[in-house]
Amino acid sequence: MNQNASQTLSRDQIRVRTPMRCPICQEHLRDTLIRDLGGVTASIVWQLHAGRCDTHGWFQTEVVSRPPREIFAVTKPFGAARRIVIEGREYFAFPTTWNDLPADERRMPVDPLDERYWQTKRLA
Numbered sequence: 516m517n518q519n520a521s522q523t524l525s526r527d528q529i530r531v532r533t534p535m536r537c538p539i540c541q542e543h544l545r546d547t548l549i550r551d552l553g554g555v556t557a558s559i560v561w562q563l564h565a566g567r568c569d570t571h572g573w574f575q576t577e578v579v580s581r582p583p584r585e586i587f588a589v590t591k592p593f594g595a596a597r598r599i600v601i602e603g604r605e606y607f608a609f610p611t612t613w614n615d616l617p618a619d620e621r622r623m624p625v626d627p628l629d630e631r632y633w634q635t636k637r638l639a
C-alpha cells in the first residue's frame with residue numbers, strides 16, 4: 516500500500532482493512548479507521564478500530580493485545596456510545612465470539628486481529 520509522507524506521521528490509518536464487520540447485518544464496513552494507541556511499546560497491539568455501515572451507522576472497538584470482546588455502536592468514529600433498537604430490543608454493544616469462549620481458551624496466545632474471534636451474532 517502506498518502512503519505519502521504526511522500520512523505516515525499520523526496515528527490514524529484510514530480506509531484500512533479491519534476484521535470488524537457490521538454487528539447487525541455482517542456487511543463489510545466503509546470509511547474504516549484504525550488509531551494506533553500502542554505508542555512506545557511496539558510489542559503491544561493497542562488499537563481503536565472504527566467503521567461505518569451504510570444502513571446501521573458507525574461502530575468501533577478497542578484491541579488491547581487480545582481480540583475485542585464487544586463491538587460498540589457509536590455516533591461517529593471514536594465518538595459517544597449510541598443505542599440501537601432492533602425489533603424492540605435495545606443494544607449498545609455486541610459480544611464477539613471471543614467473548615463467548617471459555618476463560619481458559621481466552622488465555623491462549625492468539626492473533627488479536629484474527630477475524631474468527633471478531634464475529635458477532637447476526638441480528639438482521
Ligand SMILES: [Zn+2]
Nearest residue numbers: 537540568571
Ligand atoms: Zn449493517
